[in-house]
Amino acid sequence: MLTSFGLGSLNAQVSGYVFSQANGSYSSIGGTVLGNATSNSTVTSLYLTSFPVTMPFVFKFNGQSYTNLNMSSNGYVSFGTGSATGTSPISATTTYDGAIAAWGRSINSIYDILGKSGNMSWTVEGTAPNRVAVFQWENFRPSYTTSTSQVYVFSFQIRLAESTNVISTVYSSGNYLIGGTTTYSGTGTQIGLRGFTNSDFNNRLTASTAVFGNSTPGTANSSGQSFNTVTSTPGMPADGLTYIWTPPTCFGPTGIAVSNITTNSADLAWTTSSSTPTNGYDVYYSTTNTAPNGTTTPNHTSVMGSSQALSGLSPSTTYYVWVRSVCSASDTSSWIALPNFNTLCAPLNYMYENFDSTITGSVVPNCWVRLAGTGTQSITTTSPVSAPNNLYQNSTSTTNQTIVVLPEFSNINAGTHWLRLKARVGVAPRVIEFGYVTNANDASTFVLIESKNINNIVYTSNDSEYTIIVPSTIPANARLAIKNPGTTSTALYYDDVYWEPIPSCMPPSAPTVSNITSASADIAWVASTTTPANGYEVYYTTTSVAPTASTTPNHTNVTGLSQSLSGLIPATEYFVWIRSKCSSSDSSTWVAVQSFNTACLSVTSMYENFDTTPTGSVVPSCWDRIVSGAGSQTISTTSPNSSPNNVYAFSSSSANQVILVLPVFSNINAGTHWLRLKARVSTGPRTIEFGYVTNVTDANSFVLLTTKTMSNITYSSIDSEYTIIVPNTVPANARLAIKNSGSASTALYIDDVYWEVAPTCFPPDVVTPSGAGSTTATISWTAAIPVPTNGYEIYYSTNNTPPTAATIPNVTGIVGNSTTISGLNPVSTYFVWVRSACSTIDKSTWSNVASFTTSCQPPALLTTTGATVCPNGTATLSATADPGATIQWYDGAGTLLSTGNSFTSPALTTTTTYFATAAIGSNNLPAGKANYGSGPTSGSGTTNFGLVFDVISPSTLTSVTIYPVSATNTAGTVIIDIIDGNGNILQSKTENVTGSPAGTPVAHVATLNFSLLPGTNYKIRPRSYTGITGLLFDPSATAPSGNYGYPFVLPGILTINSSTLTATPTNTARTDLYYYFYDWKVSSQCESAQQSVVATVDAACLSTSEVTKNDVKIYPNPFTDVINISDVRGLASITVNDVSGRLIKTILKPNEKIFLGELKSGMYLLTLKYQNGQTKTIKAIKK
CATH class of the missing domain: 2.60.40.10 (Immunoglobulins)
Structure with a gap:
């Protein structure tokens, strides 16, 4: 085996050149101009170009002789055939033979700035053999720009000396020709030498905090010098600054290679220097990568050949080697490094590997082998047994299996040892194969010993340790191997691997x-x-x-x-x-x-607050859960009722239902207990099902008992407690269950769950206020079962603090399922609770709260006067009212006709009834954006999307304009809500609409008549819609300066603050959007009930009546019990109304005395109706 490093043609390294610095003067040259700038544009300003040059003498650079080079416009010269147009001459991987950089970066020159232009030129100074080739960049910018208003220039040279082969770079001082306010600066200007590759460099470094002339040796091939044309630090080169690189006199060897590596030895060889060193070569090696220096003692000295054997090495060890030439006792080359090599591994008879000393990444420990193929194998820090590392093998299929080969064991087939390790998989169960290979580089030589089912996903599982018995029949050259076969996509982790003696006593x-x-x-x-x-x-x-x-x-x-x-x-x-x-x-x-x-014992009562259960996808002990599809259930710390935990159950559809199953209750069907809990939803209203299951693993065994509609989004809402009565007909083996059915995407939270003795007296349900006037309201409810013997009791208040058992009711002894409460304050929100009174001492809990708002206290309409006219005549009707009130006249359809104390009808042919009211305040005041802007778009956002507003004084949102969108003009509905800052729905209406295409929107005026009370952080939103695809809104893209004009202020009444698309109470403001609701019409008017006023058409056209009603008087006024009427001729009836217009009493065919002793003290309106259709209203006061 031969491992070779470097290039055989090299005889030196530029890192051996000696750097020095001098301060002289800069002298510009003439010589041969290679290129001139011809404009200040990119290409013609000497930008990214180069010129070949042939020198008249041989220049030796980096041990090689050159007469040809390339001069680059980017501030350097290069040797060889590579391109010289790059901008990083030292760090670039360009394949030229080497480079000398004076100002290596992207630069260019100038043309005709105050009569100056730039050029690139060269010349030869002196006589042989001491000539100098000079390469000059004149009037160049320090960094690329084409500006003609801010122009800074300087010049520099590279000088190559014949015979001595010394390299110099010389700089002129620079200056601004034009301007001076724009700073030209940079870091990483490459100045220095590069050899055949970018790993051989000798360059300079200055940070931006150091003066340019105080450079230090570069630490990387990308090191460079910082400059600044304005500030003195780092500044620019001083005039005459000269950098000098002197070549070494003793050149090091090249082409160093290592071969014949064993467990304890290796052979080194190299290519000798161009001039054989007199004293041979020195060799130094070490197990640490610390480079030797001039004082380091070599391991081998005076090596006269071109090779050296290394012996006495340690097995499976990394070694670092350096070689240098020794030309004389005082003249040596620099140390030339051989990249590290590893000695071979010696066979082991015992092993413990925890992977903690192996670097992370796609590697294995020393003496191991990885056959990863297209699978994945790495050393990872993901949840090891012993920190910080473990080994990871991933195979997604049989075509990308991974095999990890263990070290050689000298006793592999002795039958005395086994393999023991900790293992886990990402998803269980998975099968992992343990075997051996006879060729550590060939996966096909794998032979199976045993397959293991890995059932654990964590190392802490009791079954996470695995052992493999290795038979004595396997070959002596075998190496154990662990194979992830990828039969099923498998992520395997293992740690703490032992090759150790088999215990004499084997476990079961x-x-x-x-x-x-x-x-x-x-x-x-x-x-x-x-x-x-x-x-x-x-x-x-x-x-x-x-x-x-x-x-x-x-x-x-x-x-x-x-x-x-x-x-x-x-x-x-x-x-x-x-x-x-x-x-x-x-x-x-x-x-x-x-x-x-162990199984849970059945219990007769329970309180569970989930605070001792760990967070995650679990339930408390003795509970169970059934999660379908993509549903989810966790113990969560998100806003519990009692800290720190509550239960979260999320279901996005009916395919993703979540069922929470409660513990076993031995008295589940005794009829004595109920379930009570706190619950909330993230968006209301949502429906949650309460029932039971007969099989805790089967969602289909769920039986519904009751459905609860939940509108509260916080536990602090007064309606956040829910109770479920469990009938005695449920099976004895039933388990109570709470089901999030996903009928609408629902995030449910529950906390503080009780199974407790149910009260003997149950509260009524579905409390509903209606018919709220200025001082009265009707309250109704669904009867309790059983019906309470002593009826019902009502407590109401303007404070939403729930009553307790000790709270004194406002109304008691109510028989039936409704009652009217009176004596209320106008324009006030009331909260009302109802409870059952089963006996004088047995009262139910209070019902869930309901709320209503009383209307304003209108002015009184004191009198009305009709008229009798001939056919085709006009009738003038009149009325009087409290001071400051405006009398408004309406027709039978409710259309406002006129205002004022009188009204003249059009020509009449039949008797016609008109209606009069008394009112104060204003009607149909505009608010919000009147219409959409130039680029509206259709939006589908509901629930959290809408407009946020504050109410300053009591008022009514009469109507808003929306633009339903449907490309096919489909009919549908939109549910419009007003919610408060806690997400409680205060007002709601389902509006029937017909959509139209977004390009041709059609306005729809939604008449709402929503009562608004003073408060902040209200939101109007579309809760949902059907049929249509969305509602038109103004997007952010067309918002003028990012704001549609918020806030929209209706002085003294309300302010529309912003759009939002986040949930309450946050309601993050978006002033660059306007959502859905245009042209608000707001009324601050308080108006009395309508009273009829008749315009009678007399076909006989009588000129007089039997009685002149204006002469009729009542007395005494104020009265105590009896009112006298001065004349009752032609009088058909008398109606008695309170000042809010509510009818109190009707008296048919009255005589001169009427008895009103049953009335409470206060003001009343007596309307006298005559047989001829005329009416007269008189104000009367009961003492």
């Missing part, structure tokens, strides 16, 4: 566990290959710490192949080991049984 194998109960389990195994005289021993514990040789077993002298374990603790993980006992003093190693959990 294939241990199993079965018949697990809450207190016992059966362990079985396959007999040891050497029947133990003293039977087997069993050790078990609740910790995973493996026993040692001195550990006391729980069971001894077990003569059979099984052992029952009893007295175990329920719901506990046990770890078990078995060993053979061959004599009183000879035991096998312990063999681990796969750990197991």
Whole structure:
């Protein structure tokens, strides 16, 4: 075997040139001009070009003689045939014979700047044999640019001396011809020498913090000098700065090679120098890569030939070798390095390998061999047994198998040793083959000894250690090998590999566990290959710490192949080991049984907060989980109700359902307990199913008990607690289960789960407020089962703090499933709870909360006056109202006709009823963007997408304009919500729409009439849609200066702050978007109930009535119980309304006295209706 390094044609290395520096003066030359700049553009400014030159004398460079070279516009000359247009002459891999760089980088020259232009020229100075070839770059820029307004130039030369072969670079000072404000600077300007390859270099280095003239030797072929045309550090070369490289007088050998490598020796050979050194050669070798210097003592001296044998080397060791020429006692060449080689490995009779001293990457330890093929093998830091490394073999199929060959063992077929190692696979189970090869470089010579099923994915598993018995029949030249066959895509890891003597007492194998109960389990195994005289021993514990040789077993002298374990603790993980006992003093190693959990005892109650369960894809002890498809379930630390943990269950579709199965409850069908828990969803509303399973491994055994709609996204929401009543009809073997069915993509979190005694009095369900006026509202609910004997009780408040058992209700003794509450404050949000009163002392828990908002307190419409007209006549109707109110007139369809104290109808032919109201405030005020911009696009984002706004004063969002998109004009629906900062839905409406193509959008005005109360961080959003493909919005691409004009302010009423596409409460602002909802119409108006005013058309056209209603009076006013009417002729009825317009009482055919003693104190409106259609409204006050 021959290992050769270097090139045989080399007689020196430029690294041996001696550098020095001088300060002189710069003298420009004339000579032959090779090229002129003809413009300040790229190509014609002497950019990336070169010129061949033939010198009149021989110049020796790097041990070779040259008369020809190439002069590059990039500041260097090169020898040989390679290209000279590159910009990195020293570090480049260009195949020229060598290069000398004075300013090696991308540069160019100038043309006609203040009368100056640049050129490249050369000349020869002096007479033979002491001539100097001078190569000059005149008026060059220090870095490439074509600027004519900021122009800095300098000049430099390379000088080659005949006979002495000394190399010099000389620099002129530079200056700005024009400008001076633009800095030209750089790092890595390559200055120095390069040999035949870029590994042979002698260059200079300055950092940007050092002055240019204070350079140091380069440390890499890419080292360079920094410069700056403005600042003095690093600055530019001083005028006359001269770098000098003097060639060595003693040249080193080349073509060094190593051959005949054995376990303890190797032969070196080299090509002698161009001039044979008088004192021969020195050889130095070491096991460390520290280069020798002038004071290093060689291992071999005065070697007169061109070879040297190295002996006494250590097996399987890396060696580094250097050789130098010794021309005299005081003149030696530089040390020439031979890259390292490894001595051969000696056969071993014992081995322990943990891979920790081997570098990571696609390698194996010294003396091992890798046959990776197209598979993958590496030393990796991924979860080793003993840090930091282990070995990784990956094969994805049988066509890219991997084989790792172990070192040679001198006792491979002695039958006395075995292979023992720790192993694991990425996915279990997988099959790994153990065998041998007879040629460590030929995978086809692999012979199988044994296949192992690797069932563990972590080294900490009890079954992670594997042993391989090597028969004595294998060839003496065999080398053990581990093969990943790739029958199934397999990632194999192994560590802590031993070649060691086989124990005299062999352990049993294939241990199993079965018949697990809450207190016992059966362990079985396959007999040891050497029947133990003293039977087997069993050790078990609740910790995973493996026993040692001195550990006391729980069971001894077990003569059979099984052992029952009893007295175990329920719901506990046990770890078990078995060993053979061959004599009183000879035991096998312990063999681990796969750990197991004893069964759980049934319980009668439970509280689970998940805080003692580790995070990850697990459930607490005694729980089970059924996860289908891509569903997921974990113990998570994300925003629990009680820190640190809660359960997360995610299902994106019905194919990815997740079922959480609770522990066994012995009283599951006793009818005495219920399930109570805290729950939330990441986006509401979502439906979660509660039921039971009869098989904890079969999702199809789930039986639904009830479905809960969850709208809360935080546990702090007042409706975050859920209770489930379990009927006594469920099977005795049932296990309660919580199912995320994925009917809509749902992220469910639950915490603080109770199985507890159910109350004897159950609360009602589905509390629903309706008909909220300014001071009243109706509350209804679904009846509790059973119906409570003492009816229901209601508690309401403007504070959302839930009531407790001790809270005093506002209303009690309610019979039926609804009631009206009164005495409320106008324009206020109320929270209401209902509970059952089963007896005077047995009350249910309070129901989930419901909320409603009362309307404003409108002004009163005091009186109305109709009119009687002839056919085709116009009627003038009138009304009076509280001071400051505006009277508004409507037709029967609700269209506003006019405002003011009177209204004149058009010509009438039939009797017509109009309606009057009293109002304060403004109506249909515009807010938001009126319309979409120049480049709208269709958006499909829902749930989190929308506009964020604040409300300053009570108001009503009457309508918004949206643009539903459908290329096929499909009809559909859009659910529009207003949610608060906690994600609670405050207002919602399903709007029927018809889409239109995005290119020809059609506006749809959605009438919402959403009541808005003062608050911040509200969001209006499309929760979902059907039929259409999206809604039009303004994208960021067309946002003027990145903002669509936010905030949109309706002074004193509301402010639209931004768009957002993130969840509440974060609502990350995006002012460069405008989502969906245009041309808001907002009303701050508070309006009374409508009262009818009749315009009567009298066909007989009577001129007078039987009574003049304007003369009718009521008294006393204020009154106590009775009101007197001065004239009741023609009076058909009297209606009594409160000031909000709510009808209190109707009196048909009244007489002169009406009795109103049942009314509460306050103001009322009495409307007198006459038989001829006229009406009169009078304000009355009850004392």
